[in-house]
Structure formats: C-alpha cells, structure tokens
Amino acid sequence: MSFFPDASTIQAIQNGQFSFAYGPHPLLAILLFLVLPALVWLLYRSTTRPLSPRWKALLIALRSLIAMILLFMLLRPVITTWQVEPQETYLAVLVDDSQSMQITDLEGQQRRLDVITEQLYGDDGILAPLSERYQVRTFAFSDQVRRISDASELSAEGNASGLDQALTQVREQLGGLPLSAVVLISDGADNADADPLLSAREFGADQVPIFTVGAGQTQIPLDIGITDVSAASTILDNTVFDVQVNLAQQGFAGRPVRLRIMDGETEVAAQSIVLGPDGSSRRYELEVSPERREPILYELQVDELDEEIILQNNRYQFLVDNSERPPLNILYVDGHPRNEFKFIRRAAEGDESLRLASYLQTGPGRFYRQGINTPTELSDGFPASAEELFKYDAVVMGDIGREFFSDAQLTLLQDFVAERGGGVLMAGMLDDALADSVLGDILPVTPVRSETLPAFLQGGLRRGNHATGELFAPRLTSAGEFSPLLRLDSDDAVNRRLWSELPALQGIYVTGRPKPGASVLLEHPSLQYQNQAVPLMATQRYGSGRSMALTTASTWRWQMLMSSEDDSHQRIWRQSLRWLAQDAPARVSISFDRQFYNAGDEVVVSATVLDAEYEPDNNALLYLQRTDPMGDVSDVAMTWDIDDNGVYRSRFNADAEGIHRVLVDVASAAGTGIETEKQAAFVVTPSLREYNNAGLDSAMLSRIADASGGRYYDLPQIRQLVNDIEHVPGAFSREVQEDLWDLPFLLALLIVLMSLDWMARRYRGLS
Structure with a gap:
C-alpha cells in the first residue's frame, strides 16, 4: 500500500x-x-x-x-x-458523421470531424483506454446508422442528423448484450422529426447512461446563409413569378453582396443588397421570367465572402414547373351583351392557361355560345347536372336574373363551390330576387335588396348627379395592395403608381357589408353603407372553393381609355380568373410529401382520383412511371390508402440529384372521361439542413445526458469521460x-x- x-x-x-x-x-x-x-x-x-x-x-x-x-x-x-468487471460489458460510441462535421469552426481552423477523430483514435485518444475495460462498439450516424472499425470510415457526408434514430438503432442492435453506457459525440443539431429525449429516457429506465460530447461553436461567427426560398412550384401562364428569399448573416453587418438566380449558366435575375445587423434575418424579392415550357431547376446564389466559415449555404436550388398543361376551364354566363363581357373575353383569349366558354343571352330566348369545345357544350343552357357543371373550374356570372336558374341549378352551383372546390365570381349587379338564394350564401358580401338601401345608394349606373353612378377611382385596401390578384408590378411603389394612373370607373352596385372572414381588396373612396366603405371587390373561401364579388360593370374602361400597349386590364382579369380556378381539383392530381428532397430521402407520391361527380374513386388501377435525371425509367405500382378515400400512394428512394419526372397512368372502373395520364416533377437537391442552424446545441445534448443519467462534456473535456464512465451507476456495474x-x-x-x-x-x- x-x-x-x-x-x-x-x-x-x-x-x-x-x-x-x-x-x-x-x-x-x-x-x-x-x-x-x-x-x-x-x-x-x-x-x-x-x-x-x-x-x-x-x-x-x-x-x-x-x-x-x-x-x-x-x-x-x-x-x-x-x-464493472473488465471486458464483461459493452460500451457503444456514436459519432456524428453528418455534413455539419465538415465545418471548420474549431481552434486552428480545424474541421469538427478531424478534432473528433484525433480525440478518439489519436495517440491520446479515448478509445484505447475504454477498450481496456469495455468491449467497445463504434457507430457512425447521420441519416443512417452503421458500424465502423476505424477513422477512415468517417466521411462527414450524411445529409441529416437523426439523434433519436441513432439511439434507437443502437438500442435494437445491442439490446441483448450487457450494455454499460453510451457515448454520443455530435453538435446536437438534430433535424429529424423524432424527439431524442424519448429514447434517452428509455436508456435511463434501463440504467444505461448516455454521456454526450458537444463538438463545434455555439454560434458560427462568420456566415451568410440562405435559410428559405419561396416560389410558385407551378406557374400557369408562362409569365413572371416572384421569388422570396430569407437571408441570415452573422459577422458581416453592412456588407454589400449580390443575389443571383441562375438557370444553368445563365443569370435570369439579380439584385444587389446590403446585409443587415449581425444575427438578423431579412427577406428579399426577385422577379423571374421562365425561358421554356418544362420543369426548370433554378439556383439561387449569394456572394461567397473570403472570411466565411460555411459556404455550402450560399446556394439554394428550387424547382418551378412551367410545363404545358391543360387550360383552366371557366364558364362565363351573362344576361345581356355588355362591354364588360367583350373585354373580359379578350383578356382570357390572350392567356393560354385559360379557356373561357361563354353563354350569353342576346335577347328573349336567344343565346350565343363562344369558346366551346364541342357542338353540344352548353347547348341546353346552364348545366343541370354535376357531371356537366363539374367539368369547369370556375363560373363567372354577369347581370343575370333569377329566372336564369332553377332551384336545382342554384343548389348545384352551391355544391360546385363547397364540394367540387370550384370558384364563383359575381361581376356586376346581383338581381334582388337572388339576394335570398344560396348564391347569397356563397358570395363574400351580404346581398341586400336595392329597395332597402338609402335612396342615394340605389341605381348603380344611373347617370347624372346620382352618387352611385359617378366616376370614381377605386381605393386599394391594405389587403388588396399586396394581393396577387391585383398586382401590376412586384415593386410596391411602382404598383401603387400604376393603380393611380388607371382611368376612373363609373357606377357601383351597392351590397351589404363584407362577411366575417372575407377580404375586401378594392373599395369606393367615398361612399359608405352602415358606416363602412362600400366594397368593390371582395373574396372569401367557401367550403372547398372560392368566391368573389366585383360590384361594377365598368372595368372595361381600364382598357378602352388606356394606350393599346398597356396590359393592366388583361393582367388584373387573368390573375383574378386564375385565382378563382387554380385550386379546383382535377379528376387526377399528384402531390409529394415534401417541396424538395435530398439524396437518399424517401419520396412519397400521392395520386388523388375522383369520379365524374368528383367523389373519391377507390376502384382505380394506377401505375407510376419514374424517370430520373440520367434518363433511367422504372415502373412502380400505386396502392390505395385504405385510410384515405380516393388516394393512392407509392414510395421509393431518390438517389440522384436533379429533376425527377413521374407519370401516373390511371384506369378507373368508376366511369368514362377520366384523364388516363398525369405528369409531375420533383427535385433532389444538395442538402442545406446540416449547414443552417449549425451551431453547437449543448442544451439538447445536456438534456439527453440528464434524461438517461449520464453527463455532458465539451469536446476538450472528453478525456475526463474515461474515468467518469466507470463510476456512474449502471445496470451492470457493482457497488464497491x-x-x-x-x-x-x-x-x-x-x-x-x-x-x-x-x-x-x-x-x-x-x-
């Protein structure tokens, strides 16, 4: 002694x-x-x-x-x-092998992975002394978990960090062995869906402590990162669309940089910006015009500065599908010929994403059809069956009297919006007899009979000194100023100027107040009803669909009184018609469980099939053909999801980065006329998950350790762990x-x- x-x-x-x-x-x-x-x-x-x-x-x-x-x-x-008795128990060592381990934020500009490797396998590494007492099993984890034997098997290439998945799989693999403890080395930046604390508590219940080691700095000191990009996944009219970018930065306050959007090697949009305060996140907007009719993979880039620690998050890829697709079907019905109808029709005809089928009453018992696909379309007037009406995506109505509709047709119109998910626009005057009908329920304003209005609000188009017939410049509300229906330019100041230059309208049909939940986009600048400005354009959701009220018949003045080159009238009407129709579901629709994927992710493709009355069809037979970026084609059967009527799914892993195309072939036993093929596309991009919010999350690692009965260490303290493990009580340790x-x-x-x-x-x- x-x-x-x-x-x-x-x-x-x-x-x-x-x-x-x-x-x-x-x-x-x-x-x-x-x-x-x-x-x-x-x-x-x-x-x-x-x-x-x-x-x-x-x-x-x-x-x-x-x-x-x-x-x-x-x-x-x-x-x-x-x-513990030497070599009688096991010790699991889990090493984070995700891309965030490539970050060079440790002393001496070292990568996290290099420091971890030295601390594990170096001359003074901890694995050697731990192996003298335990049977050590070492695992690398990222989006997957695998056994490793030496440092050469660590690559820091995984595109996700799943702490719970790592703990769960190690628990399953070593569950039948006498496991003394677990060592978990990571930056703690978990980006999986599962909560790792649940697994940590299970280890704690089994008296298997988890010793966590944190790698990296809590905050990356020098970095510019694209944190989010928002753009339309599909566009209908082959015109410009907006891209919103969220940019975060640390350490570069006030520095000028340039944002670019690239289509391959071609710059299609750019903007010079000045970075905000350190630690801030700001939103920027760019405008892009697609070059071709197909799915296009764009890359957003921000200047790479020499001092930056992470450069991977300076680029972001996103997909915009500009493929050719069938036009939106819109039914227009009007009670008499009007200038409004003529110019609305011209606006729609100039847009290949819209088909306007019109049914115009030209006199008693006389009707005129335009834009029809077949000689029988609308031959019997307004559709009287769900199968006929539900072929359309939206319905626009002009000045129509109550006699135009039967009670059954009005009920059908209500089902068209609420159940089918279509859109309805009332453009002009609403007949008093329709105020108490289901049409009054659908509209975003509360209809009132004209005789109940104050005298100065009656008349609509009466000339002279009548208030409702005078010229007026409509006023954009705050909701209308930023609504995609009414945007004339992506720049707010330019948009306001263009609206101020539009000719005045003449005549407004006064309705009641907007309904709760409705959005008023345009209103009369001076007239009021019940102490509220009279709405000119209002929208709302109704059931599964949408409705709009436009209480004037003079928007044609925005075309006739402007230069022939000005397209404000066409733009407003095209945007409004697309808004009405674009959310109406097709008979066959395809969706993906994510906006984009990273290499190795599972892709879930869902196809929704509806029958002729737009009810879910559970009797269809579907096959999915997948084409990867290399042109390789594979076929996958789609199976009906028993918990979701009319929905069929397929699952597969996407490995190659780039645009993947899918084609769904449908055969239905529920009826004829169904689309037999539907195409869609998704993109597999380089992952940014590991480079955004990549600082050390020591709080998460500490909670995992505490929940299991273990301890947390910073990476420089890792050698202390060797002695501490042996003296922490566990399921297979004995009291001495x-x-x-x-x-x-x-x-x-x-x-x-x-x-x-x-x-x-x-x-x-x-x-």
Whole structure:
C-alpha cells in the first residue's frame, strides 16, 4: 500500500459517495465532531502551570484535531463507488458523421470531424483506454446508422442528423448484450422529426447512461446563409413569378453582396443588397421570367465572402414547373351583351392557361355560345347536372336574373363551390330576387335588396348627379395592395403608381357589408353603407372553393381609355380568373410529401382520383412511371390508402440529384372521361439542413445526458469521460466500498499531531 492515496482512490473519492460504516445518523456524527473541541477547551480551562492564550489555543487545536481524527477512524469512513468487471460489458460510441462535421469552426481552423477523430483514435485518444475495460462498439450516424472499425470510415457526408434514430438503432442492435453506457459525440443539431429525449429516457429506465460530447461553436461567427426560398412550384401562364428569399448573416453587418438566380449558366435575375445587423434575418424579392415550357431547376446564389466559415449555404436550388398543361376551364354566363363581357373575353383569349366558354343571352330566348369545345357544350343552357357543371373550374356570372336558374341549378352551383372546390365570381349587379338564394350564401358580401338601401345608394349606373353612378377611382385596401390578384408590378411603389394612373370607373352596385372572414381588396373612396366603405371587390373561401364579388360593370374602361400597349386590364382579369380556378381539383392530381428532397430521402407520391361527380374513386388501377435525371425509367405500382378515400400512394428512394419526372397512368372502373395520364416533377437537391442552424446545441445534448443519467462534456473535456464512465451507476456495474480509515497518511498525520502535542506540553512543563 502506498503512503499517499493512489489514483484509483482519488478517483473513487471524486466520483463516489462518502459515508461512515459504523456511523450514527449524519446529524449526530456532525454533533460529535463539534462537541470534541468543546470538551478539549473545558479540560484546558485550568492547567498546572499558567499558559498564555496563544499556547492554550495551540494545545486545544492539537488535542481537538487528534480527537477528531481518532473519531473519524473509529467510525470507519468508506467511499462507495461503482465498477464493472473488465471486458464483461459493452460500451457503444456514436459519432456524428453528418455534413455539419465538415465545418471548420474549431481552434486552428480545424474541421469538427478531424478534432473528433484525433480525440478518439489519436495517440491520446479515448478509445484505447475504454477498450481496456469495455468491449467497445463504434457507430457512425447521420441519416443512417452503421458500424465502423476505424477513422477512415468517417466521411462527414450524411445529409441529416437523426439523434433519436441513432439511439434507437443502437438500442435494437445491442439490446441483448450487457450494455454499460453510451457515448454520443455530435453538435446536437438534430433535424429529424423524432424527439431524442424519448429514447434517452428509455436508456435511463434501463440504467444505461448516455454521456454526450458537444463538438463545434455555439454560434458560427462568420456566415451568410440562405435559410428559405419561396416560389410558385407551378406557374400557369408562362409569365413572371416572384421569388422570396430569407437571408441570415452573422459577422458581416453592412456588407454589400449580390443575389443571383441562375438557370444553368445563365443569370435570369439579380439584385444587389446590403446585409443587415449581425444575427438578423431579412427577406428579399426577385422577379423571374421562365425561358421554356418544362420543369426548370433554378439556383439561387449569394456572394461567397473570403472570411466565411460555411459556404455550402450560399446556394439554394428550387424547382418551378412551367410545363404545358391543360387550360383552366371557366364558364362565363351573362344576361345581356355588355362591354364588360367583350373585354373580359379578350383578356382570357390572350392567356393560354385559360379557356373561357361563354353563354350569353342576346335577347328573349336567344343565346350565343363562344369558346366551346364541342357542338353540344352548353347547348341546353346552364348545366343541370354535376357531371356537366363539374367539368369547369370556375363560373363567372354577369347581370343575370333569377329566372336564369332553377332551384336545382342554384343548389348545384352551391355544391360546385363547397364540394367540387370550384370558384364563383359575381361581376356586376346581383338581381334582388337572388339576394335570398344560396348564391347569397356563397358570395363574400351580404346581398341586400336595392329597395332597402338609402335612396342615394340605389341605381348603380344611373347617370347624372346620382352618387352611385359617378366616376370614381377605386381605393386599394391594405389587403388588396399586396394581393396577387391585383398586382401590376412586384415593386410596391411602382404598383401603387400604376393603380393611380388607371382611368376612373363609373357606377357601383351597392351590397351589404363584407362577411366575417372575407377580404375586401378594392373599395369606393367615398361612399359608405352602415358606416363602412362600400366594397368593390371582395373574396372569401367557401367550403372547398372560392368566391368573389366585383360590384361594377365598368372595368372595361381600364382598357378602352388606356394606350393599346398597356396590359393592366388583361393582367388584373387573368390573375383574378386564375385565382378563382387554380385550386379546383382535377379528376387526377399528384402531390409529394415534401417541396424538395435530398439524396437518399424517401419520396412519397400521392395520386388523388375522383369520379365524374368528383367523389373519391377507390376502384382505380394506377401505375407510376419514374424517370430520373440520367434518363433511367422504372415502373412502380400505386396502392390505395385504405385510410384515405380516393388516394393512392407509392414510395421509393431518390438517389440522384436533379429533376425527377413521374407519370401516373390511371384506369378507373368508376366511369368514362377520366384523364388516363398525369405528369409531375420533383427535385433532389444538395442538402442545406446540416449547414443552417449549425451551431453547437449543448442544451439538447445536456438534456439527453440528464434524461438517461449520464453527463455532458465539451469536446476538450472528453478525456475526463474515461474515468467518469466507470463510476456512474449502471445496470451492470457493482457497488464497491473502499475503506479510508487505514490509509497510511492518516496514521502518519495522527502520529505527527500527537508528537507535536507531547513536545509542546513538555516544553511548557505540563504533565
């Protein structure tokens, strides 16, 4: 036995629990240690020879220390700790192998992975001493978990960090073995859907502590990152679309940079910006005009600055599908020929994404059809069956009297919006007889009969000094100013200027107040009804569909009184018609579970099939043909989702980056006339998940450790972990008690103190 405590004893003292083997209650033991100095002091109150206060204090202190050491030894002090038998248990080491481990934010501009590798496998690495006591199993994890044997198998190429998946899979693989503990090394930036604390608590319940080690800096000091890009996934009219970009930065406040949108090697949009304050995130908007009719993969780029630590998040790819597609079918019905109808028709005819089939009453019992696909279309007037009406995506109605519709047709129109998901626009005057019909329920304004209005609000188009027939410049509301229906330019100031230059309208049909939930986009600048500005254009959701009210018949003035080159009238009407119709579901529609994918992700393709009455069709037979970016084609069957009527799904993994195309072939037993093929596209892009919010999340790692009974360490502290693991209680550790009373240095200390006491007493002549 060595004179001083050896390393194992010191480690036991640091990590174990101290107690007295023969000790009374802890409070009584403390009382005894306090009583001893008091007794010694009483004994030295009177001495055979007079003593100075200093000598008395010295002798009392020496005797008290001797008595307390003797009491300490008699109570038999012990340290209780926990140990495992060498090589009888297992230890799992999980190493984060995701792309964020490539970040060079550690001392000396080192990659996280390089420092971790050195700490594990280097000359002073922890795996060697851990392997002396445990059977160590090492795993690399990212979006997958795999066993590794040496540092060469770590690549930092995974595009996700799934902490819960890593813990779950290790638990499954080593569940039948005596597992003492788990070491988890990561930056803690979990980007999977599952909560790792659930797995940590399961390990804790099994008395398997998790020791977490954090790698990286809490905040990346120098970085510009694209955090989000929002753009239309599909466009209908082959015209411009807006791209909104969220840009975050740290360490480059006030620096000028340039945003670019690239189509291959061609720059299609650019904007110079000045970065905001450190730690801020700002939104920018660019306008793009697609070059060709197909799915186009764009790349957004921001200047790479020399000092940046992460460059991968300076690029972001997104897909916009500009493929040719069938036009939206819109039915227009009007009670008499109007200038409004003529110019609306011209606007629609100039847009290949729209087909306007019109049914115009030209006189008593006389009707005129335009834009029809077949001789029989609309031959019997307004559709009288769901199969006929539901072929359209939207219905626009002009000045129509109540006699135009039967009660069944009005009910059918209500089903068209609420159930079919179509759109309805009332453009012009609403017949008083229709105010109390279901059409009044559909519209975003509350219809009122004209005779119930104040006299100055009646008339609509009456000339002279009548208020509702006067010229007026419609006023954009705050909702209308930013609505995609009414945008004339992406720049707010330019948009306001263009609206101010439009000719005045003449005549407004006054309705009641907007309904709760409706959005008023345009309103009369001066007329009010019930203390509220009279709405000119309002929209709302109704059931599965949409409705709009436009209470004037003079928007044709925006065309006739402007130069022939001005397209404001056409643009407003095209945007409004597309808004009405574009959300109406097709008989066959394709959707994906994500906006974009990264290499190796599972793709879930869903196809929704509706029958002729737009009810879910569960009796269809579907096959999916997939074409990857290399042109390789594969066929996959789609199966009906028993929990979701009319929905069929297929799952596969996407490996190659680029545009993937899918074609769904449908055969239905529910009826004829269904589309037999439907095409769509999705994109597999380089992952940014590991480079956004890539700072060390020590709080997450600490919670995982606490939930399991383990401890958290920063990477420089990792060597401390080697000694701590052994002394933390676990399912396969045994309790060990080590006596402290017989330590040689305690006996030596007692002899020294007794000798000093004897010499002091002899020197002062005491017995």
